[in-house]
């Protein structure tokens with residue numbers, strides 16, 4: 017027992033100049049930071065104040081319509097800003113509150129529906145925008161608060177299920193709301209049409225100008241984004257923000273240090289919901305209609321992907337996540353661009369996987385040769401094996417390399433797909449030369465599956481590509497692109 | 507005048523009585539030590555006072571007002587603060603932020619004022635920062651300067667214990683509960699912490715209830731010592747009286763003989 021340990025003289029030993037703590041901090045930095053010029057650059061970039069980044073970003077974003085006249089690109093830019101807003105809101109709940117909220121997009125839906133009900137012919141109400149938008153934000157905030165009330169004591173898995181149930185409830189109510197007690201409240205699956213654009217007095221903020229997307233909505237969204245970003249930033253830099261971080265680190269200690277943990281959780285829920293609802297008004301006003309299925313799992317997954325990819329907890333990170341993912345999803349719609357992204361990701365992934373670049377160079381050359389050889393041999397045996405058409409642009413690149421059967425027999429797709437999974441598993445299990453040797457057919461099989469199976473169904477394929485990129489990134493940077501490095505147990 | 511008064515408090519965990527009919531009071535400006543073998547219920551006593559557990563029986567009053575059933579953060583705001591035996595710092599926050607966070611209970615700026623960064627809110631922020639610097643400066647060179655912006659996880663064990671005390675004082679408590687503040691420290695650090703606890707009373711003006719195993723520390727700081735065993739108070743009085751008390755010796759020796767057998 018320590019109490020019986022005699023310790024003689026109480027000579028306070030003066031600690032050495034180099035404290036242990038300094039060493040630990042430096043050690044941790046070295047462990048987390050890449051060294052060399054890349055690390056120095058990252059360090060430099062981290063030192064630039066946040067508002068300088070924000071101004072730079074806003075300035076760059078607002079020049080986009082000057083260079084880009086396509087209505088489609090402008091519209092994608094607009095919806096990217098909406099995603100940025102959604103990611104910022106989710107970041108408050110997930111990144112700062114530390115709560116797994118799977119009902120988040122329901123508040124986006126509530127915002128859109130509320131705006132649609134307050135500004136359309138549906139009930140003949142046409143509130144001025146400066147009244148309806150704050151009202152909708154308040155509805156969102158209160159809704160978040162109410163959802164938080166029963167679930168605030170629930171943490172982790174339970175909270176996830178309760179919020180998921182809430183999302184489902186929102187779906188059920190909106191899709192069946194066309195016959196609620198004999199009244200048509202939500203328009204059911206057909207949604208609410210002819211929603212008013214934003215308007216001030218008699219002036220409408222037109223949605224379309226001469227048939228194409230009116231860029232004014234992009235600027236309005238960008239302004240809303242700037243305000244939300246700064247407001248949330250300021251909250252995070254206040255006692256509330258510190259308390260959020262504290263309760264996320266250790267709820268019991270936070271509570272014992274005078275921080276009302278339940279209240280703080282409710283607050284973060286409420287903030288997230290308010291931001292989502294605000295974004296919903298922008299969406300409803302621009303698209304002039306709302307439907308239940310817009311606010312469902314696919315959207316939830318996309319917004320979560322943005323937050324996780326960018327680095328949950330970091331505002332700049334989640335915005336970066338949105339700026340990357342949203343255009344990426346658009347590019348992946350097109351088979352040609354999708355192909356380029358896929359092969360770039362494949363090559364990039366291989367490069368990052370191995371540091372022995374020479375061995376990998378050999379694998380690359382062998383794989384190329386292997387592909388041409390397989391293509392020629394199969395072509396010589398039976399022309400129909402390579403007569404299939406490569407879809408989309410840039411097909412010339414892979415025309416003579418990847419085998420494309422003219423008629424996809426029913427067994428080819430599942431067999432090659434399962435074979436690919438088996439090959440990837442095998443590659444992760446073996447080491448050394450065997451791994452390099454196995455990599456050759458695996459990469460080729462990947463290309464085959466992509467060209468023949470995935471590209472045939474571009475809609476699911478783009479989510480698969482996104483998933484693969486996310487997995488790769490999580491392996492490389494577990495905290496996301498700009499996420500704070502975190503230590504769980506020391 | 508007793509600040510803290512514990513009257514006949516009991517708590518069981520599934521049939522096991524961990525604290526059993528305990529009476530304890532702490533007067534203004536006193537330093538009271540709680541000793542006892544491991545598992546005696548000392549930490550549980552702290553958890554009862556701070557509202558983490560609710561007693562099955564009995565009452566706990568702070569300034570003659572019952573605090574039983576209040577939420578921990580309310581009890582903290584009423585002036586009870588603590589450290590944890592198993593350190594519970596906010597590891598991924600900076601040293602200074604750990605201390606600043608604890609000022610939450612006695613500061614007021616709401617979210618709307620924070621969003622607008624009103625002059626009042628900014629003034630309060632500066633005050634919180636000054637408070638944190640002051641509380642960290644209490645530890646002399648130990649937690650000074652360059653260490654403030656380091657994440658708490660980079661601190662050494664002894665410095666984490668110090669930071670926990672600094673954080674506890676940032677809630678502006680009247681009574682401080684310290685759970686084994688010298689655990690894991692070397693002899694010179696232990697000596698330092700003994701002096702520090704004395705300074706916390708003389709300079710900080712805190713009343714202190716401390717759990718400690720190191721008898722040299724207990725001897726050095728205590729006005730009064732309370733010995734617990736199996737959740738029951740077995741002795742109370744001056745250090746000399748308690749240390750020589752037959753029951754206390756037995757509680758410790760019994761454990762020792764049991765261990766050597």
Ligand SMILES: Nc1ncnc2c1ncn2[C@@H]1O[C@H](COP(=O)(O)OP(=O)(O)O)[C@@H](O)[C@H]1O
Pocket residue numbers: 519524542543544545546547548549550551
């Ligand atoms: N949450 C709990 N659930 C069940 N038993 C507990 C709990 N907390 C403490 N105990 C038990 O209560 C007894 C006293 O524990 P504690 O107060 O931590 O002792 P110590 O005097 O060493 O601080 C121990 O037997 C411990 O196992």
Ligand SMILES: [Mg+2]
Pocket residue numbers: 548549550591
């Ligand atoms: Mg203990």
